[in-house]
Amino acid sequence: MSLAVLSSRALFGPRVWPVQVEVHVGGGLPSFSIVGLPGAGVRESRERVRSALLSSGFEFPAGRITANLAPADLPKDSGRFDLPIALGVLLASGQIADARGRAPDVRHYVLAGELSLTGSIVPADAVLAIALSVARDDPRAVLIMAPEAAGVAARVPGLRVLAAAGLDEVVAHFTGRAALPAAAPACGEPADEAPPPCLSDVRGQAAARRALELAAAGGHGLLLSGCPGVGKSMLARRLPGLLPPLTPEQALEVAAVHGLARSRPLLSRVPPFRAPHHGASMPALVGGGARPRPGEISLAHHGVLFLDELPEFGRQALEALREPLETGCVTVARAAGSCTFPARFQLVAAMNPCPCGWHGHPHPQRECRCSREAIARYRGRISGPLLDRIDLHVGLGVESAWLDAPPGEPSAPVRERALAARHRQLARQGCLNAELDGAALERHAGPDAEGRALLMRAAAAWGWSARAARRAQRVARTLADLDGSDRIEAGHMAQAVQYRPDSGA
Template sequence: MSLAVLASRALFGLQARPVQVEIHVGNGLPAFAVVGLPGAGVRESRDRVRSAILNCGFDFPAGRITVNLAPADLPKDSGRFDLPIALGVLLASGQVADQQGHSPDLRHYVLAGELSLTGTLVPTESALAIALAVMRDDPAAIVIMASPAAQVAALVPGLRVLAAGSLDEVVRHFRDEQPLQAASPAAWRIAEEPSLCLADVRGQALARRALEVAAAGGHSLLMSGPPGVGKSMLAQRLPSLLPPLTHLQALEVAAVHGLLQPQHSWSLAPPFRAPHHGASRSALVGGGVHPRPGEISLAHHGILFLDELPEFDRRALESLREPLETGAVTIARAAGSCRFPAHFQLIAAMNSCPCGWLGHPRRQCLCPQDRVARYRARVSGPLMDRIDLHVSLVVESAWHEAPAGEPSASVRERVLAARQRQLARQGGLNADLDVAGLAQHARLDADGETLLARTVEMWGWSARATQRVLRVARTLGDLQASEALDVALLAQAIQFRPDSGAAVKMGF
């Protein structure tokens, strides 16, 4: 035959889009052309493929070879197209056939791998992202990659992945001479027990309660207070209250991290990211000429802790608004847009004023009122509106005499029970409830409706703020194993808004 068609994948961000690799070997002067918007890495594959074919003992066709990577408007880069191109050249020149002389059926195969000049396969970068995309699009597909990349891809459940060491091994597989073996999945690293325990925090009962509610419902949380009062200490202990990730969630997290560096171990522990307040907007949300994920995507299915919140660049903070609502971030470039997952739990901390001593019982704040106002204005109202829980930490004079707090293990039991109720009732956490879900699962009694209406009128709450109060109330009910939401639960939820009665003490 003179034409071969194989399947591969082009990686753009975390999206591994299908690519049809078409190879035609025709008459004419010897030439090797690659079309279909190839990048430099793909154009250089001509020399790698030629040397790999010859060094594996095959004949390189002397005619005109044309390789088309379809669709033509999708940019392609990297050397992962070497394997399908080389195999396609051998198929089109009639050098690969089964024992009956028939050309093999490659309709259900997806090939990805870079070739060395000797014909050895080089591990594919972002193998996990490719495998996850193949599983979603065509679960019956068979993926061929180099090991250990094949072992990484084999972590995806239900996907058949074959490990190949060289081009020669792939050819022998399709000739029915020596079938490739299924790759054994890479080893998991079980989530270890967090070393930081909530029992280390003495006092701060309201903040501890807010942290438990945030863990139970997946809510965002802002803690405010003087320096050294325990804001960072509490945030660092939130992972000890969370359950381990599911295998699919852990694979998604590993796929995102694999875009930046090779993965050697996979953990079921939720990620905890704490970028410095000098981080740029690209560092937070992602970007670059070839888009890469930012901190919000690296915190996918985990926690993003922003300490000293007002010190972050305002543009960087404003870029968090859409991901907090949608759970994803889309980066647009001239070559196209790529979408990264960003379903993270935002935990933030800030001082009450630039010097930090506003509201301290013994230290005097020296900040003028206009400077305090400018400091707080660095965090915009729309962003504050998207944070579910707001709590003010106060200096407790006898904190060192207070008994040790409740350990994380005890609090985690209540958190897990509340999460199980949410998953059984609506299939997700309360922080993700939409309008229809709130109407169905967060109904108030008559007294609750009256209180909510009065509060909305008094403080001029937006619809978003009202919905977030209902989500928090639903979580408070789940922590008490109560399906009904009474006025007491609603009143507790209202106290966690920045403009409610309790939050007025924060100075907002």
């Protein structure tokens, strides 16, 4: 045959698009052209494919070879098209045939892999994103990848994945000489992965520990404010140890997002923890680039995003967090199209009370020397709308006797209480309290008459927005769940009010 058609996949942001790889071998002066809006990585396939064919013992056709990657208006840039192009050249030039001399049926096969000059197959990037797309698009599809990538792809339920180490093995499979082995799913967690740090390392700071438990129980955002060295970062890094392990589906989602960022997909059950430096740009935080890639908020999907030194982040970067905190996703728009990345993260932020860090915390050797204007400018770097979207605001004080304090309660019992509260929420309303909104908020988090009156007085006294009042309701609902109460009582609402800014706490 002079024409072969195979299937592969292209990526634009988190979206995976089916691509038909059409290869035609005809007469004329020898040439090798790749069309269909190929990027530099695809155009270079010509040299890799030529060398891989010759190194594997096959002939490179002495004719006019054209490879078309359809649809032609979709940008394509990756070495993953090497394998289908090489196999297409062999099929179109008649070098592959089964025992009866017929061309093999490749209709339900999807191939993705970069070829080395020796003909071995190099793992493609975004393995899980491709595998999830193939499983969703065609239940009968068979995915062929390099062994390392195939083990990761085999974690997708219901997907048949074959592992091929080289081009010659793929040819042997289609000619019937030796079938490719089915890939075994890669192990669930890296053997060298350390467990999250334990909460028992934190001595003192009872109010902050309580807020951390509350955040874990209801999925609430948390802002820790205090002078340097009081334990803000230490507390934040212990939140993942209080969260439930990721479900298999969530672990696949997280690993797929990390694969889009071209980092190693860990397939871990531990919720991710991301702590970008305060010098991170807006694209680094929310995602972007000419070929959109996920930012830190997407890499923290189903986990924790920790922003230390919150006022030091760029204003534009911080304001870009507002919509993802509400919607759980972020849309990156480019001239070639827009793409939406998942961003259902739990925000934990930390800041000092002033530029020097000692305002409001008298110390015999450290006295705040910041002017009122400097303090106002420092705090003004964080907008009111962003603060409104953070449920829990906790101030940490200096505890001089912390060395004599006993070790704090370990993470395990705190996690058990938080998980019990989460189970109550999911059984009652199907989501965490931090995600309650609209009619569901009033139905499941409506306080009693005394609690409602207290909430209205607090909102009027401190000028809260409607959003801030609703978030106080959500916190009160979580406090009730931790107490095992079906009703939000006035005491729960009084505690929730204390976690809002300007509440006098």
